[in-house]
Amino acid sequence: MSAEKVTRMSADDRRELILAAATRAFAQGGYHGTSTDAVAKEAGVSQPYVVRMFGTKLDLFLEVFEHAVHRIKAAFEEVLDAGPFDPESEDDKARMGLAYTELLRDQDFLQVMMHGFSSGGVPEIGAAARRCMGEVFATIQRTGWSDEQARDFVAYGMLLNVMLSLRAPENLKPGDPLTVLAVCAFGEDLEVLQSLA
Template identity: 40%
Template sequence: MGATEGRLSSEDRREQILAAATAVFGERGYAGGTTDAIAREAGISQAYVVRMFGSKEQLFLEVARRAVGRLEAEFRAVISQFSGEETMLERQSALGRAYGELVADRGILLSLLHLFGLGHDPVFGPEARDSFLGVYRLVREEAGFSPEDATDFFARGMLNTILLAMRMPDRKEDPMAFELLSTSMGPQCEAILALYEDAPARA
């Protein structure tokens, strides 16, 4: 048994494993991520990981649900501060900033991308579609976006996701790269880039 297994509550251990799995699946994808690598990342035994989650498939589902749940919670926290006087651009910018802060955690960013890339999978595909539609429903019904506003918001958000995933901020000194980043990210660009630079790098 690893040294940390005996000291944490069951809920804390669960979160510890999910955080480790988010990092490993983010780096390696579902196929490349193993329960052994996740156990090493968490500093516990592989047997404990399997005992808590049952299978790698179930663990990846929990990682995806954790990421989407955190995104929804962040969006709702922002929406709760809306007064009703904001312009649509201000609402989009506030939610975009919240998203940028969340995906400064590269494991969350890449785990979401891996989930969406598994749309063909009989287990992960329905989860990806339900997750995306859940967030879409949130911005439509709770943030008050029109279908057109929501589509524009998600289109820009997916572009930002791809730019961050390919580490385009590494090239921000290139005027064309910075133009693309700043045009896509809008008023929150500098703040998101600062978060990106502050995020701990992983090998």
């Protein structure tokens, strides 16, 4: 019999804890592929507690999704708010790229975003995803880039997201065409990603 002191947490703190756990869980399996019980296990609480705290699984996912996108948007805003941004400068463009690749270390946010995007079949998720994608694009437009430049920047981000979803960095085989793509897409960040796995 372990006589551990069972101490409690404020609901707000517990909420943050579950939100973080849910982010990890949903990052793995997406909306449909993750049970509320899996989230509960990850958070170390009971399944009914998760449901009651967030209402429904859908509400929980939406909150996780929006939080993830907000985090990503914030990374760009940080660059844009740091000082004047020259749309012609290759250097400034690199700073925006860096903001994104730094997010690769928090893979979970990017994966959750990706899962939200591909769960557009659920009406509420689709609506949230469209709104969030719009917000991210609007943020990127603040660079002053042309629509085409902004579009290509987003496209490049989507490629990285897909490569992460594929678990490409941890599964590269020499000589594989996918390896060429991964090297060329992730660049020097590839080694960092592999060391994380």
